[in-house]
Structures are given as C-alpha cells and as structure tokens.
Amino acid sequence: MSTGWVAVVWVASIVVAFVVGSVNPATMIAKVLGKDLATAGSGNPGATNAGRVLGRKWGVVVGVLDVLKGLLPVLVAGHLFGAHLAYAVGLAAVLGHIYSPFLRGRGGKGVATTLGAILGVHPWVALLVLAVFAVAVVLTRWVAVGSMCAALGLLVAGGLVIAGRAPGDAWTAAWLVVLGLFVLWRHRTNIVGWWRQRRLH
Known part of the structure; x- marks a missing residue:
C-alpha cells in the first residue's frame, strides 16, 4: 500500500x-x-x-x-x-x-x-485495570474512586512498559499513559471535591 x-x-x-x-x-x-x-x-x-x-x-x-x-x-x-x-x-x-x-x-x-x-x-491490561476498579469500588462504594484508581493503573502500566518490565513499545506506553490522563482529567471535579473535603476534616 x-x-x-x-x-x-x-x-x-x-x-x-x-x-x-x-x-x-x-x-x-x-x-x-x-x-x-x-x-x-x-x-x-x-x-x-x-x-x-x-x-x-x-x-x-x-x-x-x-x-x-x-x-x-x-x-x-x-x-x-x-x-x-x-x-x-x-x-x-x-x-x-x-x-x-x-x-x-x-x-x-x-x-x-x-x-x-x-x-x-491488550486484554490482560484491561482485566487488571478492571480488577483495580472493582476492588476500589468495593472498598469505597464510590464508582468515581474506582475509575480514578483504574486510570492510575494505566499510568503505572505505561511506566512499566517504559522501564522494560512489561511488553510493548513507546507507542504502547504513550497510549496507556494518555488514556489514563484523559480519564483523570474528566474526574478532576471529583478530585477537587475530595481534596476540599479532606482539608475541611
């Protein structure tokens, strides 16, 4: 082609x-x-x-x-x-x-x-991230926390690829990190609200 x-x-x-x-x-x-x-x-x-x-x-x-x-x-x-x-x-x-x-x-x-x-x-990455999400939701009873933890899991996965501890190339690492950052960005109001509550207590 x-x-x-x-x-x-x-x-x-x-x-x-x-x-x-x-x-x-x-x-x-x-x-x-x-x-x-x-x-x-x-x-x-x-x-x-x-x-x-x-x-x-x-x-x-x-x-x-x-x-x-x-x-x-x-x-x-x-x-x-x-x-x-x-x-x-x-x-x-x-x-x-x-x-x-x-x-x-x-x-x-x-x-x-x-x-x-x-x-x-990368189905195995998806299953691991889904497991992180499920555990976080069970522990906190808050879907937003599960979503943010899953997004952090994507950042970790991207870091592992960069460090050579997980399979993939630079595209793989960048893709996982970018997806994780977008999900975190969309939850920024949840993060700000949680931080404000913590400061009040």
Missing part, C-alpha cells in the same frame, strides 16, 4: 472511530424513556448516571454499549492494519465519547470506552 493510501486509511479510520465514540447510548436511551440525563443525577451522560437515573439494568446496558464503542473499532483496525492504528482508533473513540459533538462537547468521562479500547489490544 502506498504512503498516500496509508494516510487515507489512517484518517478515515480515526474519523469513523471518533464518530462511533460520539454516539451516546445513555442519552439516547434516556430520551426514549422520557428522561434527560443532563438535568438529572450528576448530569453526566454515562453508565453510572444512567444507572442512577434510569435503573441499574439500563446502567449495565449503557456500560456494555460504551465498552463496545471502544472495543469494536480497535478490533477491526488492529486485525486489518496492526496495533499502531488500533491505538489511534482507540484514542479517537474515547475522545469522541468525551467530547461528543452530538452533545456539544459535553460527553461522558470515557471510562467504559477506554476499557473497551484497551480490551481490544
């Missing part, structure tokens, strides 16, 4: 993945059920708030769909063109979810879509 066609494939794949990520099942399901997630619960159009406002069953459905938004584009790109394009496509899907143009840039926090993207390329 010529360099020109490679560029076309990369751009087209990234755009498609961004659009797929931008589709927000939480908002769509809530609308069908006569609810507006933007004004209910935490106001976040993600699985956690969907479960809070619409019921646990719908929260699980939204979570699965958000995971698939990251997983499927990455699987296709990885199978056809290799891991490096899969990384770019996975990041595009996560950014689409976070900055969805259909929601005027006010998308979800990207946790489930990030999990799906990692699952498509």
Whole structure:
C-alpha cells in the first residue's frame, strides 16, 4: 500500500472511530424513556448516571454499549492494519465519547470506552485495570474512586512498559499513559471535591 493510501486509511479510520465514540447510548436511551440525563443525577451522560437515573439494568446496558464503542473499532483496525492504528482508533473513540459533538462537547468521562479500547489490544491490561476498579469500588462504594484508581493503573502500566518490565513499545506506553490522563482529567471535579473535603476534616 502506498504512503498516500496509508494516510487515507489512517484518517478515515480515526474519523469513523471518533464518530462511533460520539454516539451516546445513555442519552439516547434516556430520551426514549422520557428522561434527560443532563438535568438529572450528576448530569453526566454515562453508565453510572444512567444507572442512577434510569435503573441499574439500563446502567449495565449503557456500560456494555460504551465498552463496545471502544472495543469494536480497535478490533477491526488492529486485525486489518496492526496495533499502531488500533491505538489511534482507540484514542479517537474515547475522545469522541468525551467530547461528543452530538452533545456539544459535553460527553461522558470515557471510562467504559477506554476499557473497551484497551480490551481490544491488550486484554490482560484491561482485566487488571478492571480488577483495580472493582476492588476500589468495593472498598469505597464510590464508582468515581474506582475509575480514578483504574486510570492510575494505566499510568503505572505505561511506566512499566517504559522501564522494560512489561511488553510493548513507546507507542504502547504513550497510549496507556494518555488514556489514563484523559480519564483523570474528566474526574478532576471529583478530585477537587475530595481534596476540599479532606482539608475541611
């Protein structure tokens, strides 16, 4: 394949993945059920708030769909063109979810879509991060804490790759770190709130 066609494939794949990520099942399901997630619960159009406002069953459905938004584009790109394009496509899907143009840039926090993207390329990393998330949620009963701990786990995983203690190249390390930082950034209000509470006590 010529360099020109490679560029076309990369751009087209990234755009498609961004659009797929931008589709927000939480908002769509809530609308069908006569609810507006933007004004209910935490106001976040993600699985956690969907479960809070619409019921646990719908929260699980939204979570699965958000995971698939990251997983499927990455699987296709990885199978056809290799891991490096899969990384770019996975990041595009996560950014689409976070900055969805259909929601005027006010998308979800990207946790489930990030999990799906990692699952498509490095399933063992995804399972370990999911385990960290689950343990943190069980111990704190707070999904946001679990999400932040999982994001920190991605930073650690990226550091291990850089140090040569885990398989992967510079792309792998950068991808894991960037995904972790985006998830942490989307939880910045939770971090600030926790810090303020700690200072008050």
